[in-house]
Amino acid sequence: MPYVASIGTYLPCWGTADARVAGDDEDAITLAVEAGRAALGDGAPVERVVLVTRDLPLLESSNAAVLLAGLGLDPELEVAERLGGAPATLDALSSGRPRSLIIGVDLEPAGAAAVLTADRGLPIRTAARVARSLPVRTRNATGDVHDYGDPRLLRARGLLASLESAWVDTPTVVAGVDHEQAESLDTAPPVRLPTFGASSGLFALASMVEAGQSGTLVGVEQASLSGIGVGEGAIAVHRREPAAKGYVEYAQLSGVDIPISLAAYERAFEPKVRWEAGQHAGSDQLDFPPRYQVGDDGTLRTDYTFVSLPRTGTVYTAVTVHAPVPGLKTPYSLALVELDGVDIRALVRVTGAEPGTVDIGDHGRLVLRRVAVRSGVPDYGYAFEPLPDIDTESEAA
Numbered sequence: 001m002p003y004v005a006s007i008g009t010y011l012p013c014w015g016t017a018d019a020r021v022a023g024d025d026e027d028a029i030t031l032a033v034e035a036g037r038a039a040l041g042d043g044a045p046v047e048r049v050v051l052v053t054r055d056l057p058l059l060e061s062s063n064a065a066v067l068l069a070g071l072g073l074d075p076e077l078e079v080a081e082r083l084g085g086a087p088a089t090l091d092a093l094s095s096g097r098p099r100s101l102i103i104g105v106d107l108e109p110a111g112a113a114a115v116l117t118a119d120r121g122l123p124i125r126t127a128a129r130v131a132r133s134l135p136v137r138t139r140n141a142t143g144d145v146h147d148y149g150d151p152r153l154l155r156a157r158g159l160l161a162s163l164e165s166a167w168v169d170t171p172t173v174v175a176g177v178d179h180e181q182a183e184s185l186d187t188a189p190p191v192r193l194p195t196f197g198a199s200s201g202l203f204a205l206a207s208m209v210e211a212g213q214s215g216t217l218v219g220v221e222q223a224s225l226s227g228i229g230v231g232e233g234a235i236a237v238h239r240r241e242p243a244a245k246g247y248v249e250y251a252q253l254s255g256v257d258i259p260i261s262l263a264a265y266e267r268a269f270e271p272k273v274r275w276e277a278g279q280h281a282g283s284d285q286l287d288f289p290p291r292y293q294v295g296d297d298g299t300l301r302t303d304y305t306f307v308s309l310p311r312t313g314t315v316y317t318a319v320t321v322h323a324p325v326p327g328l329k330t331p332y333s334l335a336l337v338e339l340d341g342v343d344i345r346a347l348v349r350v351t352g353a354e355p356g357t358v359d360i361g362d363h364g365r366l367v368l369r370r371v372a373v374r375s376g377v378p379d380y381g382y383a384f385e386p387l388p389d390i391d392t393e394s395e396a397a
Helices: 028-040 064-071 086-094 151-165 179-184 200-211 262-274
Strands: 003-010 048-053 078-083 100-107 110-118 122-130 137-139 145-147 173-175 215-221 224-230 235-240 276-279 305-308 312-321 332-339 345-350 363-374 377-385 391-396
Touching: 003 028, 003 200, 028 048, 028 064, 028 100, 028 110, 028 235, 028 363, 028 377, 048 064, 048 086, 064 078, 064 262, 064 377, 078 086, 086 100, 086 122, 086 200, 086 215, 086 224, 100 200, 110 200, 122 215, 151 215, 151 224, 173 200, 200 215, 200 224, 200 235, 262 276, 262 305, 262 377, 312 345, 345 363
Parallel strands: 003 235, 048 078, 048 100, 173 215, 345 377
Antiparallel strands: 003 110, 003 122, 100 110, 122 224, 137 145, 215 224, 235 391, 276 305, 312 332, 312 363, 332 345, 363 377
16 A cells, blocks of 8 residues: 655646646656655655656657656656546556656646655555546547547546446545536535646545545546545645746747757756756866866866755846847747856746846746747746745645
């Protein structure tokens, strides 16, 4: 029987209180990193990562390298990428071994949640599992979506029939359906969940923990169902959920793009995505980006090691770019950020704020974002988010 040690959640700042929208520089991986880092807190041990979503950026290649780098985890860890919704995430949780980080991500509405398992904490057990076929919504290999569009069929032959097959008459919480469907069941007044897909079950679990609830949590997708029994225990819930703000539309040049150099991408990947500086042996100086040095004897020194950089800092100066740039939406702001505790200033884009609203002296954090998509390849780096107070924590028994 697995145990939950902590839960982390993340919602983008764009959208409304009921439905969030991923920013132009966000995708399933950046959302997963935000939720995963919230769940890990002060660096709890992890031996395996499971990512569940229907919105993987790369299908022909693995997303594991970026995910592990953004989380600051060992690149040799096992990563399982699963296509699925709420039932798949709860299945991964109920069968997870200790020290597993399980992350569910959705893009419509946008949100991510992560759970870290351990040897003790909040007990979880498998309560139900039903696999039934009712392909109301389909998507083929080219991305074309077909929706049968019959909510009555989905409710009668999907949700209710699956609950009956699983012998789950009155679940405590139902995830994977909209709020109106959850209200129609014979349960206590449901919590309004921010997503309906892979992350919804973990958002529901976080709400149960904060409310001190135990019982059956059910995740549904079309006609598939997975249920877990949630016991009692005291664990921390870390929420990174800033207040919602209206989404801003930007202009973009059409028909032009900056092609990617995969050789340059590979060389810069580790320090850029892991947010690390280089340090040469016998020197206190940190170089960002890492670079070779010429020694006093004229020899080229290539023996630097990587050192993790702080993820908070203060704006030293900022500028807003209005001129059209190929492949980028304009206007956008750039900030020179003085990192906390080290003698390094980093030039990064600003995220989570309207262009031109960041001022000198603003404090915030450095977050992984998708800085561009070049030749179909998502390129990741760090951006400055001027929201220092979006991380809240609660603990419930």
